[in-house]
Amino acid sequence: MSDPLPRRPDIRAGRLPAEELATGFADLHPALERHEALVEADRCYFCYDAPCMNACPTAIDIPLFIREIQAGNPIGAAKTILSQNILGGMCARVCPTETLCEEVCVREVAEGKPVQIGMLQRHATDTLMATGEHPFKRAAATGRRIAVVGAGPAGLSAAHRLAMLGHDVTIYDAREKPGGLNEYGIAAYKATEDFAQKEVAFLLKIGGITFETGKALGQGIHLADLRRDFDAVFLGLGLAGVNALGADGEASSGSHDAVAWIADLRQTADLSGLPVGRRVVVIGGGMTAIDAAVQAKALGAEEVTIAYRRGREAMNASPYEQEVAATRGVHLRFHLQPKRIHAEDGHVAAIELERTMIENGKLVLTGETVTIEADQVFKAIGQTFLPHGTEAEGEGIALERGRIRVDAARRTSLEGVWAGGDCIAEGEDLTVVAVEDGKVAAMDIHAALTAADRVAAE
Template identity: 65%
Template sequence: MADGLYADGIAAGRLSGEEYDRNFSDLHPPLDHHEAAVEADRCYFCFDAPCMTACPTSIDIPMFIRQIATDNPLGSARTIFDQNILGGMCARVCPTETLCEEACVREEAEGKPVQIGRLQRYATDAAMAAGAQFYERAAPTGRRVAIVGAGPAGLACAHRLAVHGHDVTIFEARPKPGGLNEFGIAAYKTPDGFAQAEVDYVMAIGGITLEEGKALGRDFSLGDLRRDFDAVFLGMGLAGVNALGAEGEDVEGVERAVDYIAHLRQAQDLASMPVGRRVVVIGGGMTAIDAAVQARLLGAEEVTICYRRGQEHMNASEFEQDLAASKGVVIRHWLQPRRILADKGRVTGIELEYTVLKDGKLSGTGEALTLRADQVFKAIGQSFEAGVLNGSSASIALEGRRIKVDEEGRTSMPKVWAGGDCIAGGDDLTVSAVAQGRDAAESIHRALAG
């Protein structure tokens, strides 16, 4: 253990290989044939299906479940992919408990919804395992579209444009595609390299060129893209991380949760990941939960999430909060960071202030609490770095410090569309980003065809 010690209380290799394998195994094991048939039989196949309305991509859920019930998983996958080409990943990471499954009639009637997410995974996994490609490119149109960002929005947009016969070039700042699905989601939700397998499946349509390590604002400008392409789609997500606003937050041991998760997702050996004995995570969203749970799974002895508001205000779903608690994570509410405690430049603890809502406004009470910590993760939201849009003769209108778009994803700049987390109203969900990329592609296609 001493060889793995990086600093006070932070070490790699805290667990055995068997423990890492067990801790980071599939969160929701796939349904087998019999289990899928039994679960599909629970669906009422509602004509006025509330689950379908609750799905951001409007998948015909009763139809795909009926196809599973009639032993037609490939037909089911086609129904899913028609609306959501990243349906396999969404089946794994969507907060179905607050979307389609929450709206399920069986949830209303008996508190036990049809397991729509697991059924969706059953069908899409079957299609990918069979190498079933349901779409062919239309005749080449001669039109070229640039996409910035190979995340869910960009990939969905690229696939739909390729189906229509347009040539697509995706520019991705990172060394590999996938975006949030590859770098930002807990490893136990997408084991066995599924994110990259899905990228390969999407790219197999043809007509899509991927240029990695190319960043907007660094390697090319928006003006360059508008000059060289017939249309542009911006789907680069959020690159900035909000500051804690706490004294001393720049000391060693205070890290961005998104960076830690990305590092973990790319680690070839989980035993190489250093983690503290006492970890504090600041935030109340999915990233905070993912960072906290994975710290525990890596061997941290004490992990505490501190959130400035109450449980009912947390962005993380009730399921995710319960998951964290089941893994031994303590969630404390009504606490905001005030000061990072450090010794010799390394974090040793964090001082927090109790908070209260007064007339709808959050304020500190003056009462403080100190927690010992050798690792602190910041997970209080990400921000869009609008500076990457500079260098063009025109400017794109922003709303709430993100890109303003209309109902079709068009920005204020001619020839430029946008979708995903970088747009105003983005909700940091893979499924929403897919819907926005898909719909923008249809709008781009209409514009190019017209």
């Protein structure tokens, strides 16, 4: 008897009609209407020493901006927000508020239903952005020039604050569009209608910021040159490396990096032309795994499974994000670690996983395996920092746990070089944390330059 013919991978575009695609990629949280915002703002207790404010990485005065909304002044509320977080519009869309400000809201603690802080923040910032005006004025030019490498949240935040203080800023980025994670890494249903680019355009209205795209550190620009030609350098390099599965057959066709796939999806003008498998397996337990799985389902994949090596409680994705995936038809399976990708004619046909358990506090393999048929496998098991271009001077920038070591002011081991965002040892893979890094570094750069000017004048 002859061997059975290999199973053909079922990966194709146009699995769903345009109407269903539009529904699947519609705004996850449609904006509040004015009356809805007023009603929600009225629920706030305006706590003294508010726990929500303490939980916000950028220290937005949440009770104040909600009171301003309640008083019918969303523009004022937006200024309060943006004075602390210039990317407050995007953060309102993508921040895990359920584990930050809203988790400690007194309403949540007492009633299990927090004030919708994120939605109110979006209402305020969207209202201001719709006016086309920028809320801040640039200080008198200082004559100082700062280079920012990386146009992600950290770099944009640093650039805006420095420009507002009167410095001239040049931002370098390897990609064609600024925005970093906000443009290339956020699920499309969380930031609709090209919001990332609209926010960048809004930010640039401060003046004093120029972009140079298609330039990466070590490729087109060099740290030694930047240190020579500019008064300060800020590195917001992000995480360019991707962890490997460490499973046999990982190089098979149909095995993808989830981060790159999401970036491609975000830049696709016609989602109906984006191929997706009928059976998709995503490996990982963080936000990227959730975003990849939900979007694969929204493209028309019939079976989408997230496989995570630990238990549900250990997932980096919040319970809310897990619920989003489950309600969209994604299967979440736990205590499964990839062992082997089975391929037919070089293409993924299935993935074999080994069951795990926790023993004496450690993850151990049990020897029992499970096989799941798949046309595509996406790995979303974390990214790594690639120090390309930072090693050029002497021993290069000091690293800690594989990322750039910084102090509380975000100063690196190299004189005149600051860093922030995911590339630093304290990075938390959150837009709001990266924004705070950029702001803190900008204020320290300004203080350092101002002090140098005073010394020179004496």
